[in-house]
Amino acid sequence: MKIAINQLEEYNHLASDGARQAARALSQMIGVRMQHDVTGVSLVSDGALEDVFTGRRYVGVQVGLAGGLSGETVLIFDPDAAGRLRKRLESRGSTGTLAGGAFAELGNIMIGGFVDGWANHVGTQIDMTPPTYIEATGTRILPRMTRREASETGVFLFESRLEAVEYDLSVPIYLIPEYEEFVSLLEAQPSHLAVPAQKLAVFNGFADRSAERASGQIAQLTGLDTDVSVSQLRFLSFSDMSAAVGPGRYISVVFELTGLPSGFFIAMFSEASARRVADAMLPDGVDPGGDMTEEAIKELGNIVTSGFIDGWANTLESSIEHTPPELLRDSGADVVRSVQRRLSGNQEYAFTIDTAIEVDDREAEVRLYVLPNTRELTEALAALPPQRA
Known part of the structure; x- marks a missing residue:
């Protein structure tokens, strides 16, 4: 169905x-x-x-x-x-x-x-x-x-x-x-964009596995204890997504994804969280100032994103690559809106993998968002062979 x-x-x-x-x-x-x-x-x-x-x-x-x-x-x-x-x-x-x-x-x-x-x-x-x-x-x-x-x-x-x-x-x-x-x-008419229900569950399972992999990579890079506090496959409007992220200021790393499906990957850190994570990544005695913090966050985002989309490509039997990291200092809501404008067709709703990873016993938190092009994600899931469902 x-x-x-x-x-x-x-x-x-x-x-x-x-x-x-x-x-x-x-x-x-x-x-x-x-x-x-x-x-x-x-x-x-x-x-x-x-x-x-x-x-x-x-x-x-x-x-x-x-x-x-x-x-x-x-x-x-x-x-x-x-x-x-x-x-x-x-x-x-x-x-x-x-x-x-x-x-x-x-x-x-x-x-x-x-x-x-x-x-x-x-x-x-x-x-x-x-x-x-x-x-x-x-x-x-x-x-x-x-x-x-x-x-x-x-x-x-x-x-x-x-x-x-x-x-x-x-x-x-x-x-x-x-x-x-x-x-x-929710059953679709033949002419409507649709995805088999059981194959959507495949993507949901991928979200769980990728969140755990990302948590492990952050722990390895920082030496800090990490824990996935929540990871969900969600479907919501971009306006609600902006409201959920809120007006707080973040240091965010944005990657554009190319392949099937295309889309965006966002890693968001509050400024305090970014400094805490950068401090753990840098050698002892090196003060994580503005430039050092940004470089450390970009490096962390690069590694986590690569691990995330490698698993995504394997799940969808596709090839997906990402651009170099783009660092933004802005409100979370504005970052989400800027990504929406860049998605093909300016889509109003999206399937998103929403992941929160606690770092060092909640002293810092990393929020990860995967925002694929809905039409391309649907096509990739529908093309999966039955045994993957």
């Missing part, structure tokens, strides 16, 4: 619209202006879920979906965020406990608005179960169905994040459609 790229774009757009409705509902209920920050969809395995939902304790509300769309919708908070939400509800006159009526009402209203657009799109009613309050550690905050499908086929995880404008509160909403049904909704 083939996944139509235009359908995936449409459902991502619906999730963004639903998140904006949920933000308006939450703003009215707690008296704090909320805004939709970012929406993206990831195809994730059980290992990736464990990376996203680490062994921390969470508070959540689950609402089951049936009818035009089967699956689960989940609001998930860390305990501190849940406590801040409780205080806002109490300040607005709510007498219910966080686990009781007030919180159930909040979940019902937010998630109801979130799925309305999906119901209109599929042309049928989507039924919602009563909200269930849950406290759990790690991936146990997620429905059992999600954990089972993640280990068997992978799951499509729509994540929308709501952020308070002038208050310390972040509210993630996860929509997790039942895998087989959702793939059937």
Whole structure:
């Protein structure tokens, strides 16, 4: 079964619209202006879920979906965020406990608005179960169905994040459609750009392996302990990608990729992270000043990129090369926008491998982004022989 790229774009757009409705509902209920920050969809395995939902304790509300769309919708908070939400509800006159009526009402209203657009799109009613309050550690905050499908086929995880404008509160909403049904909704017409669902999973597995390889290369070059904190194959709009990276200033190394598929590879470091990594790469007694830091970061980016795309080319049975490193000191959002302008066709959405690697016990972090040309990636995946799927 083939996944139509235009359908995936449409459902991502619906999730963004639903998140904006949920933000308006939450703003009215707690008296704090909320805004939709970012929406993206990831195809994730059980290992990736464990990376996203680490062994921390969470508070959540689950609402089951049936009818035009089967699956689960989940609001998930860390305990501190849940406590801040409780205080806002109490300040607005709510007498219910966080686990009781007030919180159930909040979940019902937010998630109801979130799925309305999906119901209109599929042309049928989507039924919602009563909200269930849950406290759990790690991936146990997620429905059992999600954990089972993640280990068997992978799951499509729509994540929308709501952020308070002038208050310390972040509210993630996860929509997790039942895998087989959702793939059937995405099924392509013969004339549409599409990729077989099972071959998209091949690319997802490549993302995991490449992230581990990059982490090992950074550890070897710097002598510092490294750990892949998260690596996901995501599909999202460039505007949401820019919002996710944010306005913070980075030292970034950009490589243009040529071959099948073409695209771009970006390695991003905060200025503090760049200095920490450069210090570890340079000989003892050498101060990592501006030029020395830049050269060290370019060298690191060059090696990591080569390892990444060698694995990519082997996976796709293709030939891919990259240009010399281009170093940019700019906001993360501006770097992403500049790359978008250079992609063929100025595409609005992209499959991206989004990897975060912690260096030296979180004293530094490297973010790696692979942004292929969507049409060329789809062609390369579709051309893979069946045994690679």
